[in-house]
Amino acid sequence: MEEDFLRELGMLSITTRLKRITDKMLHDGKKMYQELGLDIEPNWYVIFLILDEHESLSITEIANKIQFAHPSVVAMVEKMTKKGFLISVPHETDNRKRYIQLSEKAKTKLPTYKKIWAAGVSGMNAMIGHTNFLNLLNEIEDKLNDTGFKNRTLNELNANEN
Amino acid sequence: MEEDFLRELGMLSITTRLKRITDKMLHDGKKMYQELGLDIEPNWYVIFLILDEHESLSITEIANKIQFAHPSVVAMVEKMTKKGFLISVPHETDNRKRYIQLSEKAKTKLPTYKKIWAAGVSGMNAMIGHTNFLNLLNEIEDKLNDTGFKNRTLNELNANEN
DNA sequence: TTAATTTATGTAGTCAACTACGTAATAATA
DNA sequence: TATTATTACGTAGTTGACTACATAAATTAA
Numbered sequence: 001m002e003e004d005f006l007r008e009l010g011m012l013s014i015t016t017r018l019k020r021i022t023d024k025m026l027h028d029g030k031k032m033y034q035e036l037g038l039d040i041e042p043n044w045y046v047i048f049l050i051l052d053e054h055e056s057l058s059i060t061e062i063a064n065k066i067q068f069a070h071p072s073v074v075a076m077v078e079k080m081t082k083k084g085f086l087i088s089v090p091h092e093t094d095n096r097k098r099y100i101q102l103s104e105k106a107k108t109k110l111p112t113y114k115k116i117w118a119a120g121v122s123g124m125n126a127m128i129g130h131t132n133f134l135n136l137l138n139e140i141e142d143k144l145n146d147t148g149f150k151n152r153t154l155n156e157l158n159a160n161e162n
Numbered sequence: 163m164e165e166d167f168l169r170e171l172g173m174l175s176i177t178t179r180l181k182r183i184t185d186k187m188l189h190d191g192k193k194m195y196q197e198l199g200l201d202i203e204p205n206w207y208v209i210f211l212i213l214d215e216h217e218s219l220s221i222t223e224i225a226n227k228i229q230f231a232h233p234s235v236v237a238m239v240e241k242m243t244k245k246g247f248l249i250s251v252p253h254e255t256d257n258r259k260r261y262i263q264l265s266e267k268a269k270t271k272l273p274t275y276k277k278i279w280a281a282g283v284s285g286m287n288a289m290i291g292h293t294n295f296l297n298l299l300n301e302i303e304d305k306l307n308d309t310g311f312k313n314r315t316l317n318e319l320n321a322n323e324n
Numbered sequence: 325t326t327a328a329t330t331t332a333t334g335t336a337g338t339c340a341a342c343t344a345c346g347t348a349a350t351a352a353t354a
Numbered sequence: 355t356a357t358t359a360t361t362a363c364g365t366a367g368t369t370g371a372c373t374a375c376a377t378a379a380a381t382t383a384a
Contacts, residue, residue: 121174
């Protein structure tokens with residue numbers, strides 16, 4: 001077994017380790033789609049599923065619902081449109097807006113993709129289903145949204161000065 | 163309170179949410195150093211502390227100890243050297259190797275930085291110290307290192323086909 | 325009705341990890 | 355000893371999120 005200096009550092013290295021884990025998962029996911037010969041990317045499930053549920057949403061609506069910055073959504077939608085999975089419909093009166101919808105191709109392929117995603121969930125469950133990781137994640141996100149990491153640290157710094 | 167579609171998706175969106183959290187923390191950390199007027203970056207603590215402990219390490223040794231790919235270490239070391247925090251000493255006999263060490267400037271500044279990092283740990287502890295998050299992280303990393311996310315999913319897929 | 329503000333989208337560039345590949349030096353083997 | 359394999363490091367390019375800024379349309383206010 002290799003040494004892991006980050007692990008030794010405990011709480012200090014949480015952020016770095018989360019990034020390390022996340023990168024590994026993302027990379028692994030990418031490879032999985034390639035091996036399965038599927039022409040989609042790992043994070044597209046979000047768009048597929050939200051449009052499966054809502055049928056027609058604007059860029060901003062999607063961004064709000066998934067709590068991403070809107071340029072991230074623009075980028076995903078652009079790629080998926082190029083691959084023929086999405087279509088854009090201009091708003092009837094508001095010329096700024098466009099509505100994003102699943103294409104027929106997307107609707108056809110969706111059941112197949114859903115099976116893959118379900119298998120991913122099973123794998124994840126087998127790995128961490130017995131823990132309360134999901135609840136912890138919710139808690140951390142709530143707290144970070146309330147008071148960011150920066151302010152929490154600055155508060156601690158000020159407290160120590162007294 | 164805003165809707166959060168990712169949260170509704172449960173286990174399926176774990177990776178995406180981890181990235182979302184991680185990005186937020188990194189960005190927040192960056193801003194913190196700026197506000198404090200410190201000329202260092204959020205992830206440099208790893209290099210500072212490992213060289214505080216070991217004094218003289220090669221690029222590859224650092225990469226192994228923190229379990230990063232070596233080009234990541236090269237990039238960090240390069241930046242820190244430019245800022246005057248690190249020096250490189252060529253190996254006496256092996257012309258491929260260079261040893262990385264803390265500069266005098268780094269040694270002078272280190273106590274100040276350590277206070278900041280300690281405050282960060284306090285903040286993190288106040289936030290998630292009551293949980294077993296650290297243990298969970300260890301468990302997840304161990305399992306991912308053992309069998310990656312991809313293979314876990316492919317196994318589940320095959321299992322369902324029978 | 326004109327001006328100011330807000331909203332929706334798009335573009336450009338950043339960030340911190342990664343892989344893939346290249347090269348030179350060293351070590352191991354035939 | 356000559357060849358081959360390994361090791362150390364470096365460079366180039368990718369990834370998927372982000373911020374900051376730009377622009378045009380719609381709404382609100384003066």
